[in-house]
Amino acid sequence: MLSSTAVIFFIATIATASAQASSPQMELPWSCEQSFRVSQGHNTGSHTGNGAWAWDFNLREGELVTAPADGTIRMVRDDSTRHGCGSAYAWDANYVIVDFGDGTEALFLHMKAGTARVTPGQSVRRGEPLAEVGNSGWVCGTHLHFQFQKTCSSWWCPSIPASFTEAGDPDRGITLASNNCPSSASCLVEASGPQRVDERDECYRRTPGSWWEEPGDNGARFDLTLTTGAEDKAPAIGTWHLDIAQAGRYQIEAHIPAGAEATQARYYIRGADGVMLAVATIDQSASTGWTPLGVFDLPADAATIELPANTGELPDARRLVYDGLRLTHVGEPELVAQPSPAPVDTAHRPLPDDAAQPTPEPAPPLDEPAQGGVPTLDTRHLDSAAEESAEPTGCSATGGRGQIPGLLLVGLMVGCARLTRRLKG
Incomplete structure (x- = not known):
């Protein structure tokens, strides 16, 4: 028969296993490929009681923390500069809370004031930056408290x-x-009809920046940020990653919700390896609904469409919106690549020895009129006629391979006739 202690242990074990099974698959809460040390584990030191399931990591001040799984931001505090090594500062911490939608959430504690990249209600994906580590609240040394x-x-x-x-x-x-x-x-784009690629899809990603969300059509949400100057070398960028199934001409449209203010929104359309294909500029402030970017030739390969915030328009800080894109296959590529006799060297490298070279245009014959000039007599065959002939020339009308022009022939015949009469006389 089981003792009461064994029963309690058994129930606790089942509860623990159930809680772990129901929690999302979480990655470590900092940027990809970075390494940090665990400075305090769970259920040790100050991590006891209701705060037992927490870990401290020795991230340095200014290090980015990232969402460990997809979720929604439930709460953010970003204004506290108070901190100290004592319980009097326990309620002064800055924090970000990611709600996983299943009754569980992750708490990021001791964030640096003014560094939050997210706002309440915003959806986040695994790996998306949230804020920077700092010193706020009850802290005896810089670290991330993750609970x-x-x-x-x-x-x-x-x-x-x-x-x-x-x-x-x-x-x-x-x-x-x-x-x-x-x-x-x-996101796979096929040639079967209009296809929408949304900013909520997995193929849309954002760089760090001041982002927030607002409700749009039919309760759907869209992303916003503020424009910056053209000199901004690290602007916020929203990028749609595409996989074009069939090469062809595609009409691309951007969905612009009401409330946009940017007048020089530039969409950079790139092919595989970042090769620039086109740039489309629209005035978002004058657009609502589906707005054409243009019709473009897209190869059957990976492609991206980027919208950076450094539009350079003045004044800065206009509302730049990121919503869905729509691509429609409208025909075959306009420019079909033709075989070229000579390779194009875009990297300015020497061509290989066996590379085909372009054939030069032949020079026009000398006895043909040059453009805008007069005919020129071709006397090349006269110079070599006597040397190449094996027969005596005398008064013959022809001399070897060179034929005498008509006027000269008449003159020779007249001269020969006069000479003949004198000899007879």
Whole structure:
């Protein structure tokens, strides 16, 4: 017969396993391929009681933290500069909370003031930047406090069991490399009809920046950021990653919700390896609904459409919107590549020795009129006629291979006749 202690242990084990099974698959909460050490594990040191399922990582000030799984931002605090090594500062921490939609969430604590990249209600994908580590709240040294907790009405909720996809439940002192890389998915575009690619799809990704969301048509949401100057070398960029199934001409349209302010929104259309295919500029402020970017030749390969925020329009800080794109196959490519006798060297490298070279245009014959000039007598055959002939020339009308022109022939015949009469006389 089981003792009461064994029963309690059994129930606790089942509850723990159930909580872990229901939690999302979480990656480590910092940028891909970076490594940091666990400075405090779960259920040790200050991580006890309702805060037991938490880990401290020794990220430095200014390091980016990233979403460990897809979710929605539930709460953000970004204005506190108070911190100290004591419980009096416990309620002064900056934080970001990612809600996973299943009654669980992740708490990021001790964020740096003014660095939040997200706002409440915003959807985030795994690997998307959230904020920077700093010193805020009850902290005795810079670090990230990451806690997995049950969703409640406050920012601090009871923690529940969890683990990371590859690291499991890491102990203090272990250094971990993150595989929390943004998704590399692309959206397949076929030639069967109009296809929409949305900013909510996996193939749409954003660089770090000041982003937020607003509701659009039929309750759908769209992304916004503010325009910056042309000199901005690291602007916020939204990119749609595409996989074009069939080469051809495609009409591309952008959906512009009401409220856009940018007048010089430039969409950069690139092929495989980032090769620039076209740039389309539209005035978002004067557009609503589906707005044509143009018709473009797209190869059957990977492609991207980028919309950076550094439009350079003045004044800065206009609302630039990112919503769906629509691609429609409208025909075969306009320009069909033809075989070329000579390779094009776009990298300015010497051509190989066996490369085909262009054939020069032949020079016009000398006895043909030059453009805008007069006919020129071709005397090349006269110079060599006597030398090449094996027969005596005398008064013959022909001399070897060279034939005498008509006027000269008449003159010779007259001269020969006069000479003959004198000799007879």
